[in-house]
Amino acid sequence: MKVDRIADPWGPATPVGPGEPWPERVDAFLARGAAPERWVQTASLLHSDGDAYDVAVAHGRLVGVRGRGADRVNRGRLGPKDLFGWQANHSADRLTRPLVRRGDRLAEVSWDEAMGLVVDRSRELLREKGPGSIGFYTTGQLFLEEYYTLAVIARAGIGTNHLDGNTRLCTATAGEALKQSFGCDGQPSSYDDVHHADVIALFGHNVAETQPVLWRRILDRLEGPEPPRLVVVDPRLTVPARHAAVHVPLTVGSNLAFMNAVLHEVIANGWVDREYVREHAVGFDELAEQVAPCTPEWAAEICQVDASLIREAARVLGTAERLLCTVLQGFYQAHQATAAACQVNNLVIVRGMLGLPGCGVLQMNGQPTAQNTRETGANGDLPGFRNWANPAHVEDLARIWNVDPSQIPHYGPPTHVMEMVRYMEQGVLPFWWVSGTNPLVSLPEADRIRSICSSEDVFLVVQDLFLTETAAIADVVLPAATQMEKTGTFTNADRTVHLSEKAIDPPGQARSDLDIWLDYARRMDFRDKDGDPLVTWNEAEAAFEAFKRCVADRPCSYGDITYEKLRGGSGIQWGGERLYADGRFFATPDECETYGRDLLTGAELEPTEYRALNPDGKAILKACEYVPPQEPPDEARPLRLNTGRTLFHFHTRTKTARAPQLQAAAPEVWVELSAADAQGLGLVEGDLAEVRAPRGRIQGKVRISGIRQGVVFVPFHYGWWDRPDGTSRSANELTITDWDPVSKQPLLKAGAVAVVKIADADGGAPAPTNTGSAPVEPSGPSTRGGEDAMVESRLP
């Protein structure tokens, strides 16, 4: 059957009962008149779900996609971004030649000249200022092989502590919460748990828009026999919230208060698996003491919802027989992020709901290959979930790389991106190499970031597909290849590894990120301690095998996964279906990835403290008091700011704006308000309004949606590269510079704003009508893709 997949992003139903396997449904979309010559395998690169598919190729160009029915993740299904996003590969404005700055313009040069500049500047700084003068900021969208190569170059080649990914904005709290609770990173559960759970709880996770295929999986259970009950914690009336048995529309900045009250109820009502806790966890008494005063009535005032609603949510969670919890940006990009995410871990631990079918927690990722930045160390951690504070782990890594341990910086925590920005501001980090990300639009307090990155004191290298806002102000721009133009592997949010193979050549002189870094390593002549080349591989598969050797004895071992095994068939999970099925964790003092931090301040525990707390390597029940957020609303700025994504776009739209169906579905920024707030401000649907924060202001048309009162939502995708007048409409003009003290994840859902009317409506807001931004009263046309968005779904 054919379906307009812009109008119906999730596609046809295949309802299933508990424990039943998810049927295949193979989605396919071909450009009009296309005659595919061959199909080449890959997986989603515009979200974290890891949906597997093949891309059709004809005459050296991509012409369509088809889901892989055999794959465990999607069983053939694809979401709108995978169905239509590939068209961006062939955009006329792809970068095809290296560029270097000549005054106020960028001039085309040869690779030799561009890399020569980068290498000269690196050598000069290493000689004069040392490795701490060089920083790298990468993404969550490259391949494992590229991240690992970058990590080796940065850590052992340059020897800098300044390496981070934009995963800091997306998955940092997921990784950190897992480390704090289980001693080590690693996703405990599987997507398959959806088929066994009797309660599924989404904490700040708008799954319908972040991972449409995973939502289809949940929806198929909800529409099948004996459906699970859904608990949704979200200030917006998202699509999942509309399907929820209990929706808690708590206000922004109150997540931890809510979670503390939930744990209060669970403990007070005796919904605790005492035996599991005794055998497998430490810290229960401290947790119980922490949440003892946190009654639903106490939390209700902070969360601005009824106490009875909190009590009802806690009852559903506390009496579930097979509880699956998922967490994402509503928690991760908000006040007290790690503490709130840890409370979700605590919930499944005290309920003994871990490692069994339908039980557990999925601390989600926002990006397709974020998981790999964590495994390879491109997110700032050491490769293979090694503990930088454990000398034995550092020595082990130094042995594998054949360098002196002192070459690998491990004297303190790695430098997170916001700290790198601060060092640039102070003039002590004069070299920044940005790959595959657009910090001018994605980092908080955009005006500050712009001013710091444009400074003449910073030598900015940007490696990207397009001339993004950040590339436009760079000193050197390196044109990169993307998905289907290079080969590599990546791992999704449930640890499923996929291979993505090269299908076509990159445009012009663009090169893969791997080739760019290998070239840099050769030119820099990085050596190990015997004088041999530090980077010993020349292509992707050899890099994959080198990474496997680096993690062979670590929790994230890739075992016997090879390129050959990943060809055809399904992607393969590392670590098996569930990590903690035996109630054993990677948490003994000798194996843990971290000795832990205080959740309020981020203060590190000493190794001896950890040894005393958790000698046997159990799960750690860690809790923390709620404290009020920075910049609370006041009379001048009465609304709380919530920023986020829409189903049809990814990040700063570098690809999705260049896919016509996606761009048309959400062409412009909007400002989402509740009906009550809009009325109070004299605003109606479609009015042009200005959102004002102490740091900046932007304009957008008003969408009156089901969002709770007191909160305004602005999507974060829209920068200024495609605006004729170059003015910014970035949500980050408004956001505050602050981050979670534990995960260092910036708070993009925080701060107070005012909204004022600028002009009367001339039509509805340009927001999608079939997502979390649906209007309370349909006024204009509903979101449709029409003929160009018709997708074939082959049902069982």
Next chain:
Amino acid sequence: MKLGLVIREVRDAEQTLAQQLNALGERHKADHDVFHLTETLQRIAHANLERLEPHGERYGVDVDPADAPTEHGSGLLEKAREKSAELIGRRPEPGLLLVRDLRTLHLLYAEASIDYVILGQGAQAARDRHLLDAVSHCHAQTLRGMKWTVTRIKTAAPQVLTS
């Protein structure tokens, strides 16, 4: 009974801490995490004084939590200082100043901490269970702040000293 003497010491230590946290936050406004976290720690100092207040009363010591502000200064003078903090935030020296200020703060925490140890010992000897409970709680909070100074110094020092 000389417990009042030590309560006075502890009170003074917490007040000094709160003032230093306030000053430090203002001075390092461009180090955003420091600015925000010193405010959180200020609130903890304030809460500690609140907890000590009734015990002070019993031992004839006036403990006034109001002496420890819960928010970073918002007067005109402070605004001017904040502005200058933002301006000097652009130069490398603040890094060194930050390490020095955190070092001072660490020593103040150490002082408060040992005062709590002394008071706790006295409370045990005097079999004053309520005072001991309060001291245990406050002492743990103080150690939290002290550990934070170590973590933050470990982060800041390498870049400052090698750049």
